[in-house]
Amino acid sequence: MLDRKLKNKAFNGAAWSFLDKIINQLSVAILLIYLSNILAPSDFGLIAMLSVFIAISQSIIDSGFTQALIHKSHSANESDFSTVFYTNLILSVFLYLLFYALAPAIANFYNQDDLISVSRILFLSFIFNAFSIVPRAKLTINIDFKRQTIVNTIAVFVSIVVAVVAVKNTWGYWSLVFMTLSKSFVSSLLLIIVCKWLPKKRFSKKSFSQLFGFGSNLLISGLIATFVQNLYTIILGRFFNPYQVGLxxxxxxxxxxxxxxxxxxxxxxxxxxxxxxxxxxxxxxxxxxxxxxxxxxxxxxxxxxxxxxxxxxxxxxxxxxxxxxxxxxxxxxxxxxxxxxxxxxxxxxxxxxxxxxxxxxxxxxxxxxxxxxxxxxxxxxxxxxxxxxxxxxxxxxxxxxxxxxxxxxxxxxxxxxxxxxxxxxxxxxxxxxxxxxxxxxxxxxxxxxxxxxxxxxxxxxxxxxxxxxxxxxxxxxxxxxxxxxx
Structure with a gap:
């Protein structure tokens, strides 16, 4: 039997986590249903072609550090958190610059010239998301899903407003781009505010070694899982048209x-x-x-x-x-x-x-x-x-x-x-x-x-x-x- 305190934490965590997922996932689903009545399947298919690059980059940026910090739990110190933060930020900037340069090659692979400009804007989410990793890990360690729920709800609401305004102005698939970017930016900003945490000017090789030692297998596994999940979209995007990819x-x-x-x-x-x-x-x-x-x-x-x-x-x-x-x-x-x-x-x-x-x-x-x-x-x-x-x-x-x-x-x-x-x-x-x-x-x-x-x-x-x-x-x-x- 779990002790009473742990049970209470589990119940509260489950309740807020459930509320978070229901509100936010349902809100996004309703928005996409609304957008589906205005945008064509090919619009969704075009953005979907870039999903693999976003997912793989996010796995690399995280590098298993989130799970490593949670696994270390309350024994994690300030050096651990700051080291992870700087690592995430450096990786995100590097990956953005890399994929910015590769944008023409990506567009050529899918035979979709529009992807050059779309990818260079959409991939800014790499950098935005990097700022949220440590604050979210800290809140999760404390089983504080209440503040995460509030942050996510506000971010989703803002992204909905942005997407609706964009689609009303006939921006087409750009509505999906700005929806993603606004959610990433607002979520990261609010997480930093509610967590009340800023990195210290320190980078510990020891912390990096310990955390990456735990997270490295998760990184490789995460990359494999991400590649596996998105391989279908890659293949469909290469051999089929955006309409079929969208479906x-x-x-x-x-x-x-x-x-x-x-x-x-x-x-x-x-x-x-x-x-x-x-x-x-x-x-x-x-x-x-x-x-x-x-x-x-x-x-x-x-x-x-x-x-x-x-x-x-x-x-x-x-x-x-x-x-x-x-x-x-x-x-x-x-x-x-x-x-x-x-x-x-x-x-x-x-x-x-x-x-x-x-x-x-x-x-x-x-x-x-x-x-x-x-x-x-x-x-x-x-x-x-x-x-x-x-x-x-x-x-x-x-x-x-x-x-x-x-x-x-x-x-x-x-x-x-x-x-x-x-x-x-x-x-x-x-x-x-x-x-x-x-x-x-x-x-x-x-x-x-x-x-x-x-x-x-x-x-x-x-x-x-x-x-x-x-x-x-x-x-x-x-x-x-x-x-x-x-």
């Missing part, structure tokens, strides 16, 4: 937003908690297994449900111009169902300090990815989406293998509690896709409502542990109220 990238965005929200909430709270009990193996293992079960209970119905309502969602919110995205959304939703669980399996390796295993798990996936992508490429965006689905299943088993070996439990021990949840989600999906109305909005509402009812009924019927616990608590509260009223 895939937006399908990836909507499903990944759901996955990222769920994964971030769980990891953002569990990492500091697991770190604080990392020397108590039994307690940490129990907490980790509990997190896996809760994640599965939420992840499967969310993604199976989104797959079931995807057609209604697209026609209601995005319009007929985006109808070709529906099969992509369905396939990627199935693929993402395992992602939060798979990520948590890797995350526990960080807590244990076994970043070498984290790296090994990612290295194993590369040949699998290349083979699948080679097979899928002739089939366009649908083939690439199916490639993602197959890879996500394989990745789950790879990611689960290493913590199972490390902590001495069987893979089936983790999978067995998930079976009734998976069956419940499949039943929900089959029932929901049977619902059809002429009114698309009514159809969407009906599918969501019926899906929730069917899933909840199934997990109670199958007596899924956490579901039964919740029902029993509700019944007990009702009985207590009745008793008090009498």
């Amino acid at each position: 895939y990238h937006q399908g990836y965005y909507y499903t990944n937003t759901l996955s990222f929200t769920l994964t971030s909430i769980i990891q953002g709270v569990t990492f500091p908690i697991l770190t604080s009990i990392k020397d108590e193996k039994e307690k940490m293992l129990n907490t980790y297994q509990t997190a896996i079960q809760i994640t599965a209970l939420i992840s499967f119905p969310v993604f199976m449900g989104f797959a079931a309502v995807s057609e209604s969602f697209v026609l209601v919110f995005l319009g007929d111009e985006w109808k070709d995205i529906v099969p992509v959304l369905i396939i990627l939703s199935f693929a993402r169902a395992l992602t939060p669980i798979s990520s948590l399996n890797l995350y526990v390796l960080n807590v244990s300090g076994r970043t070498d295993l984290f790296l090994r798990a990612d290295l194993v996936k590369i040949p699998v990815l290349v083979l699948l992508l080679f097979i899928a490429l002739p089939y366009g965006v649908i083939g690439v989406s199916i490639c993602q689905l197959v890879l996500s299943v394989i990745a789950y088993f790879i990611n689960a293998y290493f913590p199972a070996k490390l902590y001495g439990f069987k893979l089936t021990d983790q999978m067995k509690p998930m079976f009734p949840v998976v069956i419940s989600s499949i039943i929900m999906y089959i029932v929901v896709i049977q619902i059809n109305y002429n009114d698309l909005f009514l159809e969407l509402l009906a599918r969501v409502f019926v899906g929730i009812i069917v899933y909840c009924s199934c997990i109670i019927l199958f007596r899924v542990p956490f579901a039964v616990d919740i029902v029993e608590k509700i019944i007990n509260k009702v009985r207590c109220h009745k008793y008090d009223g009498s």
Whole structure:
């Protein structure tokens, strides 16, 4: 059992982290839905072609230092924080100058001349984001998600205003560029203010060596993961037109937003908690297994449900111009169902300090990815989406293998509690896709409502542990109220 203080911190952290992800991810999703009704898929596709360079650069700039500082927790000193800050800043400036020079080559690779000017402006986010790494790490160490939530909410609100003004002035894809830049700038500025921290004039080689020693494997692993995640966009951008890239990238965005929200909430709270009990193996293992079960209970119905309502969602919110995205959304939703669980399996390796295993798990996936992508490429965006689905299943088993070996439990021990949840989600999906109305909005509402009812009924019927616990608590509260009223 976690002590009361740790429980309170965990609850407060989870609550604020949840609020942060819900408000900000939902706000951005609504904005992109709005922009999708004005901008063409090709506009989104053009910006998506640069996403790999942004993601890879961000991984290099961070270099695993964020996780290293959190892992070191309260033992991190001022030299550690200042060293990381200067390292991040130097790397960000170097990468911006490098990619500024490479902009014509990038545009030539994709055969899109507009990317020269777009990339040189958009890549300024490298430098803006570098300023936020240490303040965010300090707040996370203190499990202070409240101030992070406030900062993120303000930054998102500002970026929404900027994007709407830009698109109203018919700036096209530049609306997406300035939306990204404004969010990065405002977020970094406010984090520095609320954290009340400024770097000291010191750079410690010892601190750098210690932190990079922990973070180097995470850096390599992060680069591999980033490359793997964006390889699809690179290949599609090279061999297909911006319209097809836009379809895939937006399908990836909507499903990944759901996955990222769920994964971030769980990891953002569990990492500091697991770190604080990392020397108590039994307690940490129990907490980790509990997190896996809760994640599965939420992840499967969310993604199976989104797959079931995807057609209604697209026609209601995005319009007929985006109808070709529906099969992509369905396939990627199935693929993402395992992602939060798979990520948590890797995350526990960080807590244990076994970043070498984290790296090994990612290295194993590369040949699998290349083979699948080679097979899928002739089939366009649908083939690439199916490639993602197959890879996500394989990745789950790879990611689960290493913590199972490390902590001495069987893979089936983790999978067995998930079976009734998976069956419940499949039943929900089959029932929901049977619902059809002429009114698309009514159809969407009906599918969501019926899906929730069917899933909840199934997990109670199958007596899924956490579901039964919740029902029993509700019944007990009702009985207590009745008793008090009498």
